[in-house]
Amino acid sequence: MTQGLRRDLRTAAIAILAMTVVLGLIYPLAITGISQVVFPGPANGSKVSVDGKVVGSHLIGQEFKGKAWFHSRPSATEYSGNVTFFGNAGPNSAELREEIREELAAYLRLNKPYDHSLTRKRVPVDAVTQSASGVDPDISEANALIQAHRVAAVRHLPLSKVEELISHNTDSRSLGVLGEPGVNVLELNIAIDREAPLK
């Protein structure tokens, strides 16, 4: 028994070191090397540039304030890209009810002056609920089409032009079926700002 034990100890000691080297260093470093050569864009965060300056990532949402921009979804982390956590509001939380009430009122206050037919009933859920990632890059199409009235008016663009840009910047379902369509807020705002820059 003790001889078997000693043998197991030796075998296990060699095994854990070898596995750490192969699975913990060679494998991830090789994947990194190949990725950096073959897929440098996505491997480094799918960055988006304007006039040669990186302004964000296609995949990571940003916070937008003011009337001239499309707004992203509410976030528990204020769109942090390096300290992430869930909002963790429970389904029966009185606090959550207050937060959603405030978000609803703010959304109506911001957009109703430009879209007179907007009622509470038409506000899409994604506009007033916190995402999981805290950096949701997308909003729903319904959400974008409501905000379009405001952005068009503030930027003096025809509504049809803004709606066209929305459809250009909508990521449809993968392969036509998987996931939900979403309007990429950063890309949309870049396109809007290119069309009608703020002074």
Add this chain to the structure above:
Amino acid sequence: MVQGYVQIAIFVVVLVALVKPLGIYLARVLNNERVFLTPVFGPIERGAYRLLRVKPEAEGQDWKQYARSLVIFSLLFWILLYLILRTQGIQPFNPEGFHSGPWDLSFNTTSSFITNTNWQYYGGETTLTYFAQMAGLAVQNFVSAAVGIAVLAALIRGIVSRSGKSLGNFWHDLVRILLYVLLPISIVGALFLVSQGVIQNLSHATVIHTLSGGTQILAQGPVASQEVIKELGTNGGGFFNVNSSYPFENPSGLTNFVEMLLILVIPAALTYTYGRMVGSQRQGWAIFSAMFVLFIIGVVVVYIAEQHGSPAQHAAGLHTAAFDGSTGGNMEGKDQRFGIANTSLWTAITTVTSCGAVNGAFESLTGIGGAVPFANLGFSEVVFGGVGAGLYGMLLYVLLAVFIGGLMVGRTPEYLGKKIGAREIKLVSLGVLFTPLAVLLSAGAASATELGKRSLYAGINPTGFSENLYAYMSQANNNGSAWAGYTGFIQPHPPGNVGAFGITFADLLGGFVLITARFAPILFVLAVAGALAGKRVSPAGLGTMRTDNPTFVFLLIGIVILVGALTFFPAILLGPISNGLTGRLF
């Protein structure tokens, strides 16, 4: 909802289509037969045996020898991982200059990754070096998964073996599973994920001046190589704190689909492998059917509940019906690109398996939607379950069902021609009941004492009760998902561990539960295998209770539900079901 059901149906069809080909492949790997990768990895495999100085084919192990190799291997790896987590300050690949976290947190994290759980009190991007993630945690994602499959292989050999006590060789199984299954799929999967936007680099976090004039810091790292094995090995530990909801881990509907498939494909295929190894595919399909029924019920319940929305949303005056251009439903804690359907499907998948990776916030699930993860964990992760672990757990339930069925019809219980005696059924009972017992004792201790209160986020109400109960269910069942408000780690200045400290009670209690509820059942399973190995096989007669027909599937489902419900129903009633049955807010 039709579109959502179409997506769920597509997933199920692809999954079922993969069960047979992958099941055959896995059987060939475990039976030491040639596979198409042998020309590539054969030389490495032989080199590995030379390095380890084992002659696998000549050195069959009985259950005690197999168990001893497994325990010593896991123990040494525990020590190495703990050392890695405690020496972050001197490590390479540490662009953020992170120091080590507190000792009690490291104890919990080490225990969590050795046991294929990946319960996380820490946030990866704010506390860990790339070295610790790659060479520490991701290695365990491979190894703990391989250990699970190895134990299953040993149990099957025990069930099949007609002479001799050998259950195979632990080192042999370990090497072959890593080389021929987990590593090749991970290489292909990681490169695919990178091509779709999952990051893979060793850079410093990127500081970005945003479009509207703000600043955003984007954490970087070798994510894809870890993401793929975290799903494939049903581990679940995110590189980022918000796990697979973070776009750098899971950027699109397509990656979401592939990642869900990676989680479920090995546990599902192993049922076919089982049928092949015992020489009757019908036995494998019977077990698959029982698992599949319980899985699908869970998917549909979560989906309907989440699409309905939550009491807090309705009380706030929000309309949660779907309409053109909006998914509707409970989008709190869900990302737009996944919507309700894919977050619901993922939630069921990650809790029937012992994966625990999430693409949405569990604590924000509706009451009834949230009851499904509880129920899945209440079934002790035998509905598909962890790689290997799910099926060896289910086989204990199969033996239990055979025993109870035998009592009902008044015959000596036997399974695949082997009589199930008193010794076997005692070991089976211990194996089945150990994990639930660990859950109830630890969750009870934590909810009854002041020490446990410090970890709560939601406070003293049904959601707070859920946090606490789920924390210990998740750790005991080696799942790793969480009602994430519950914490064992306080980090005042993230990112970084400056001033951070652990909640010692939660960290240590969780750590002990993790280890005991993983390794005690493994030892019981190996002991069952040892007891069955070499038993005489009697030919099936007219009086033999069949274990490959719908009646048995029904009986098996009944036993799984019965054991889970008797053990956990009162507790689950106080948490998510209370939330689900009332419109009251707390």
